[in-house]
Amino acid sequence: MKSSVRKKDYNLDEELIGKVRRLFNVKTDSEAISKALSKTLEDEEIQRSLEKLLRKGRFRIVYR
Numbered sequence: 001m002k003s004s005v006r007k008k009d010y011n012l013d014e015e016l017i018g019k020v021r022r023l024f025n026v027k028t029d030s031e032a033i034s035k036a037l038s039k040t041l042e043d044e045e046i047q048r049s050l051e052k053l054l055r056k057g058r059f060r061i062v063y064r
């Protein structure tokens with residue numbers, strides 16, 4: 001995937017960004033936001049793959 005960087009202005013919760021910075025152990029807000037967005041996309045891809053496997057019957061949901 002081609003990456004392009006563009007300067008944007010957003011109104012975001014500083015406390016939330018601070019939590020994400022600590023979670024990913026990064027120094028800048030931009031790094032924190034970028035990591036959070038990447039992680040969200042990765043999680044969505046995993047979720048879609050798991051749902052696809054469930055539809056094919058390769059896995060089953062087990063509740064304990």
